[in-house]
Amino acid sequence: MRDAELVVRGGTVVEAGWSAPADVFVAGGVVVALAEPGTPAPGGATEVDATGRLVMPGGVDPHCHVGFTSGDFTSLDDYTRCTTAAVFGGTTTIVDFAIPRPGQAPADAAYAQRAKADRGLCDSALHACVVEWDETVPDQLGALVADGMPTVKMFTTYRGETMAGEDTILRTMRTLRDLGGMVVIHCEANHIIEDTQERCAASGRIGAEHMAATRPELAETASVAEVLAIAESLTAPVYFVHQSTAEAVELVAAARRRGVPAFTESVAHHLVLDDGNYDGPAPERFVCCPPLRSRQAVDALGRHLFTGEITTIGSDHCCYDVAQKESRRTDVRAMPNGLPGVETRLPVIFSEYVAGAGLPATRFVELTAANPARTNGLYPRKGTLMPGSDADIAIWDPAARWRVSAGDLHMATDYTPYEGMTLTGRPRTVLVGGRVVVHDGVLVDPVPRGRHLSAGPISLTPALGRTAP
Ligand SMILES: [Zn+2]
Structure with missing residues (x-):
């Protein structure tokens, strides 16, 4: 001392x-x-x-998109702006994504994004991303894990942008398992969503006010079940991002009880906001994937903060402004998806669940700081004091x-x-x-001193996230 x-x-x-x-x-x-x-x-x-x-301990946001380009849109922040907002909201570590543009190699995308970390007011880590398998992917993954990027984002939706087929998911999961890495995955069954969207469009219900109906809960449930089966057959770790229903969380929890190292992230907006917002005057401001669910679904999801079945809470921060959200509001298939939230993640969860519903503050820290650090190979450097x-x-x-x-x-x-x-x-x-x-x-101190955090290998036990509060 x-x-x-x-x-x-x-x-x-x-x-x-x-x-x-x-x-x-x-x-x-x-x-x-x-x-x-x-x-x-x-x-x-x-x-x-x-x-x-x-x-x-300062919050660790395991799911934060900085200056993210998808389709025709790029979210509006950079490392300085995003981490400034993060720190105001009590978050002192973000984990960003390096999503390759079509045709770009995963490692190239990751190293380009990593070079921006020193513009941050706080430290950051990075999820890499694999969209398509080819014979260079194993070596790229080996280099990424060795360079402190052991977590790799995958998607089962967004055909032509980031969607990966089941064989690519299986190979990536198996390769990462052997390297000490982990797939983190966005699960919505694309065939079900495309078909639902077509039917909605045919009946003139494809605007932002119909967002919830265009991406049904069962598309998420079906995709989670498929990916869990791949992970179980490989005994590979898998982390599901932004799970939005109790059913999806319970599938993962049941697999964990069978010994599969599988984990659930939920994000603040799915735990607080419901689909009633699509009936309001500005439905486009709430367009995100998966969409906001019914109040009943929000409440059922929130209960799993108490049961211990949800492992982490992220923000899925994606910083579009009103003009971007409004520009394609008549067709959700062309809209920029995502909500700003890196600054509000901790305050809304603290207010709704700790102050409002009796969630222990210790469990709040576990969900928003300690477990995000653990599942990203950043613990005990981050997520604890x-x-x-x-x-x-x-x-x-x-x-x-x-x-x-x-x-x-x-x-x-x-x-x-x-x-x-x-x-x-x-x-x-x-x-x-x-x-x-x-x-x-x-x-009071605007000087960027952010560092890219080199994450350690992912060594997760199935018990993580099951501790009752
Ligand atoms: Zn996301």
């Missing part, structure tokens, strides 16, 4: 497995001790007052009441799907690498 440069004093430390009053001592950008409240600090150490606050971890710290006022307004947020867009919601709880002071970056709504 003698050489501590900064101490976070007087708060309640919340970790994934426990919480207790403790002072956090920081030196050289890392936590050096969690100490009895009141433990003396050396003269000259900066004191950050956390009286009455929750002191949590145990000594030796990076001093990325979100100091929360659990009782603050505030109203969400796009004008007060920092994402590179002019709207938020949570506009007008009143929330309870928000991060007040956020440290990155032991430096105060945001304090009381002000960016």
Whole structure:
């Protein structure tokens, strides 16, 4: 403690497995001790007052698209803008995606995106992506895993853009299993979706207000079952992104009980917002894939935060603005899919589930920081405040009441799907690498010091994510 440069004093430390009053001592950008409240600090150490606050590891967002190009649209942020918004929202690590453009090699896409990490205000990691199999893919995957990118995104939808066939999924999963990597996968059965969209279009119901009907729940269920079967036959790890229904979560949970290392991510908007928004005045602002589901489905999904069956919560941040969303609102097949959310992920989940429904704060940290770090090979450097971890710290006022307004947020867009919601709880002071970056709504240290995080091999036990709160 003698050489501590900064101490976070007087708060309640919340970790994934426990919480207790403790002072956090920081030196050289890392936590050096969690100490009895009141433990003396050396003269000259900066004191950050956390009286009455929750002191949590900064959030780890396992699903965040930065400057993402899909079809005719590119989302509007870059690393500086996205990570600034992340830090304001209490998130201090993002995991971005390197999705190849048609014809581009996965490794080329990954190394190009990785080079942008130093523009970030916080650290970032990267999911690579395989769309098509060829004889160069195993060597590319070997290089990516060796270079700290062991997770690889795949899609069962978006024909002609990113959709991969079952044989490509199987080969990629098997190759990654042997390399210590893992497939992370977007599951919606494309044939069912295309057929449903055709029928909707034929009856004039293909505008944004019909979004939910164009991508039915059973398309997700069917695709999850297929991909789980591949993983089970290979005994390969698999991580399902943005699972939007309890049925999909339960398929994965049942496989996990059979010993398959399979994991569920849900994202904030599926846990909070329902398809009633498609009946409102601006349905295009809520167009995402999978779509928002019924209130009954949202509630059933949310219950799995309590049962332990959901492993992580991501944002699926994709920063389009109103003009982009409106430009193709009459045909969801041509719309930019995705919602801005890297800044709101933690506050809306804290408010709805911790303040509003009694989810333990420890489970909140597990879902939003510790497990995202574990499933991405970033733990214990990230997702915990145990000594030796990076001093990325979100100091929360659990009782603050505030109203969400796009004008007060920092994402590179002019709207938020949570506009007008009143929330309870928000991060007040956020440290990155032991430096105060945001304090009381002000960016006090705008210097980009972000690093690309080299993720370790994925070694997951089926037990992860099953711990009851
Ligand atoms: Zn996504």
